[in-house]
Amino acid sequence: MSSVTLAPAEISEPANGQIKSPQVAECAIKTGGDLPATESVKRPHSPEDLTKMEGSGESVNEAAELNPDVIGANGDGVKKPRRDDRDGFHKVLEKENPRLEKYIKALGIVPEEEWETLREVLKEPLPTSFRVTGFRRDCEAVKTVINEHFLAQLQEEERKLCQEIPWYPDHLAFQINIHRRHMRKHDEFKPLRDYLISETAGGNISRQETVSMIPPVLLDVKPGHKVLDMCAAPGSKTAQIVDMLQGDISIPIPEEEAGAATSQAIDVPAVGPVLPDGLVVANDMELKRCNLLTHQIKRLQSPCVVVTNHDASQMPNICIGEADTAIQFDRVLCDVPCSGDGTIRKNLDLWRTWHPNNALALHPVQYRILRRGLEMLAVGGRLVYSTCSMNPVENEAILCRMLNETKATVELVDCSHRLPDLKRVPGLKKWSVMAGDGVLYEDAEKVPGNLKMRLRPEFFAPPNVEMLHLDRAMRVMPHFQNTGAFFIAVLHKKATLPWQKYAPLIPTRPPKAQQLNENEPLVPFAAEDPAAWASIKGFFKIQDDFPADQLFIRKTKDKSRHIYMVSKVVKEMLHSNLDRMRIVNAGVRILTRTGVMESTCAYRLAQEGLQIWMEHLHVAKITMKKDEIAAMLKKDFIQFAALSAETTKQVDEAPVGSIIVSYQKPEGDGLMFDLAAWKAASSVRCYVAKEERAHFTRLMNMDE
Numbered sequence: 001m002s003s004v005t006l007a008p009a010e011i012s013e014p015a016n017g018q019i020k021s022p023q024v025a026e027c028a029i030k031t032g033g034d035l036p037a038t039e040s041v042k043r044p045h046s047p048e049d050l051t052k053m054e055g056s057g058e059s060v061n062e063a064a065e066l067n068p069d070v071i072g073a074n075g076d077g078v079k080k081p082r083r084d085d086r087d088g089f090h091k092v093l094e095k096e097n098p099r100l101e102k103y104i105k106a107l108g109i110v111p112e113e114e115w116e117t118l119r120e121v122l123k124e125p126l127p128t129s130f131r132v133t134g135f136r137r138d139c140e141a142v143k144t145v146i147n148e149h150f151l152a153q154l155q156e157e158e159r160k161l162c163q164e165i166p167w168y169p170d171h172l173a174f175q176i177n178i179h180r181r182h183m184r185k186h187d188e189f190k191p192l193r194d195y196l197i198s199e200t201a202g203g204n205i206s207r208q209e210t211v212s213m214i215p216p217v218l219l220d221v222k223p224g225h226k227v228l229d230m231c232a233a234p235g236s237k238t239a240q241i242v243d244m245l246q247g248d249i250s251i252p253i254p255e256e257e258a259g260a261a262t263s264q265a266i267d268v269p270a271v272g273p274v275l276p277d278g279l280v281v282a283n284d285m286e287l288k289r290c291n292l293l294t295h296q297i298k299r300l301q302s303p304c305v306v307v308t309n310h311d312a313s314q315m316p317n318i319c320i321g322e323a324d325t326a327i328q329f330d331r332v333l334c335d336v337p338c339s340g341d342g343t344i345r346k347n348l349d350l351w352r353t354w355h356p357n358n359a360l361a362l363h364p365v366q367y368r369i370l371r372r373g374l375e376m377l378a379v380g381g382r383l384v385y386s387t388c389s390m391n392p393v394e395n396e397a398i399l400c401r402m403l404n405e406t407k408a409t410v411e412l413v414d415c416s417h418r419l420p421d422l423k424r425v426p427g428l429k430k431w432s433v434m435a436g437d438g439v440l441y442e443d444a445e446k447v448p449g450n451l452k453m454r455l456r457p458e459f460f461a462p463p464n465v466e467m468l469h470l471d472r473a474m475r476v477m478p479h480f481q482n483t484g485a486f487f488i489a490v491l492h493k494k495a496t497l498p499w500q501k502y503a504p505l506i507p508t509r510p511p512k513a514q515q516l517n518e519n520e521p522l523v524p525f526a527a528e529d530p531a532a533w534a535s536i537k538g539f540f541k542i543q544d545d546f547p548a549d550q551l552f553i554r555k556t557k558d559k560s561r562h563i564y565m566v567s568k569v570v571k572e573m574l575h576s577n578l579d580r581m582r583i584v585n586a587g588v589r590i591l592t593r594t595g596v597m598e599s600t601c602a603y604r605l606a607q608e609g610l611q612i613w614m615e616h617l618h619v620a621k622i623t624m625k626k627d628e629i630a631a632m633l634k635k636d637f638i639q640f641a642a643l644s645a646e647t648t649k650q651v652d653e654a655p656v657g658s659i660i661v662s663y664q665k666p667e668g669d670g671l672m673f674d675l676a677a678w679k680a681a682s683s684v685r686c687y688v689a690k691e692e693r694a695h696f697t698r699l700m701n702m703d704e
């Protein structure tokens with residue numbers, strides 16, 4: 001038998017001998033890798049909680065780390081560490097796992113001479129990495145603040161630790177080669193750290209692991225596209241997709257690689273009132289995680305996003321238009337749940353809990369999600385499949401299976417010339433599969449009878465592997481550029497899938513009514529309350545050609561407080577799918593009802609959606625000086641008496657009610673922003689969230 005056997009002492013099956021539930025490691029969001037730097041949530045987990053979490057796909061690692069008692073509960077015989085504090089916990093954790101190390105070695109990706117470097121890197125905490133997000137104009141301003149205000153102030157030694165991620169479009173992402181916990185201890189880094197926390201809360205910066213930024217970049221999203229993010233929570237990749245959809249990141253992509261153009265891409269005119277169009281369906285199976293996703297998405301202020309809650313492998317068709325045709329998406333991201341060995345630098349518990357069976361258990365659901373993703377992709381469209389696992393069973397094996405089943409209708413896109421500054425290795429053409437007992441098998445025929453049910457033939461490279469161009473996929477290893485590990489493959493759908501020719505659409509299965517939309521349903525605002533719309537239209541002097549049918553409210557017993565704006569295609573989607581999809585959230589808040597009687601309009605502008613529809617508003621726009629704005633942001637309001645004569649003149653001319661306050665830097669770099677504000681009887685008040693106020697103050701360089 002030509003298989004490699006590990007020393008039995010190094011291997012231990014779970015006590016019950018069963019395949020353990022998959023661990024969704026990248027999603028262990030409490031570790032904060034992809035989320036604001038909130039420190040660990042201290043809530044107890046009972047064994048019952050753990051069982052529930054296993055079924056739910058929530059990270060078992062999370063539970064284990066929060067409750068040290070559950071560590072080692074899988075019978076691996078490793079002594080449980082006592083956790084006095086986070087750092088103490090890390091110290092006692094041994095970061096040794098011979099079985100895991102042998103598995104990585106057996107992949108044959110890392111040459112002998114690099115092995116020690118990889119080992120060392122795996123034991124180091126991850127660096128701090130983040131992206132600047134939002135509208136292009138704001139991104140440039142934030143980038144300038146980071147470079148000039150924070151990085152330029154560092155001593156040479158510390159400065160060397162900070163780098164722009166060279167392959168990231170528009171240089172909008174940074175990697176600081178020091179873990180955020182260590183950053184906290186360095187006085188030098190304190191201002192930068194405080195800044196990152198504050199801007200993350202305000203949504204202008206997204207904390208995200210460097211390698212996790214790759215899949216959306218290769219997805220090549222264009223303004224106007226319809227994009228499906230099948231496993232989206234907590235939403236860091238969705239956020240990147242939204243930035244691209246709104247034209248805020250430019251990704252030059254060679255024509256020949258982009259494949260046939262799908263019909264949806266639109267050119268965004270440089271001037272004139274434009275409402276962003278396009279659709280991002282951000283889906284996740286876990287409702288709790290959908291709520292996280294909603295929180296993350298809200299910060300992006302996009303009318304194009306709909307958060308849905310479905311099992312991606314059975315994602316219902318999303319119908320649209322009179323004829324109720326199913327949307328075929330221009331782009332699909334399948335960032336599937338995985339065993340997450342690529343996240344071991346942040347999910348430390350993997351050092352003890354990593355088990356080869358995890359990957360074997362996840363393969364079927366990963367395959368089904370990819371299959372459904374390809375079904376929902378338009379001909380000519382592009383799908384990115386990614387995992388934070390190094391394991392070929394979750395990566396190459398899935399691709400082989402799919403490419404063979406789809407015959408010549410789907411192909412791997414060669415991205416070898418893309419992101420030249422990103423170090424990676426091509427996908428494997430040959431691999432072994434590790435059984436639960438640590439034995440490695442090179443091909444399916446050598447698997448003994450008693451293991452055949454578990455080590456399925458589809459986990460191995462098929463005979464025609466050479467023809468499938470697996471070298472077009474990529475794997476990033478942690479020691480290449482001090483990151484986690486990631487696997488990414490780009491697929492192009494050339495023609496209708498073989499099984500779709502005769503049964504083009506999987507019928508939508510309407511979920512049970514009571515499961516649908518726990519929140520109050522979204523309904524068209526102008527149709528629901530024509531009088532209120534007429535008053536808003538009159539006050540803000542909105543033209544007749546404004547698409548009022550893109551405004552929605554939640555239907556509540558009392559009058560709804562907020563009005564949300566959605567893109568044209570989201571509107572169509574809502575009209576056709578409200579009763580057959582679990583829609584958690586959609587659109588961006590643009591107006592809020594106010595109890596103040598002094599204005600003729602019962603609604604005021606909300607800061608969130610201001611940029612989206614500002615061009616359509618003919619409302620007083622007051623340019624203030626920077627110290628006036630800073631004073632207003634500090635207290636929420638500024639008395640008329642404190643305003644300069646120039647500003648007072650403008651304020652006097654405005655009617656009581658909603659106004660826009662603008663800032664334009666007098667000299668040079670084009671910095672400008674607008675704030676949703678209100679003219680009251682004796683003051684001007686702004687409606688900017690606390691976290692955002694610091695952001696604007698800093699942009700004006702007024703934060704000392």
Ligand SMILES: C[S@@+](CC[C@H](N)C(=O)[O-])C[C@H]1O[C@@H](n2cnc3c(N)ncnc32)[C@H](O)[C@@H]1O
Nearest residue numbers: 231232233234235236237285286311312335337
């Ligand atoms: C790797 S994480 C996604 C990370 C996310 N793309 C990001 O960048 O923030 C995988 C996600 O898949 C979800 N999930 C697991 N099984 C699923 C399924 N069958 N359908 C949809 N989502 C699923 C998990 O709840 C988890 O949030």
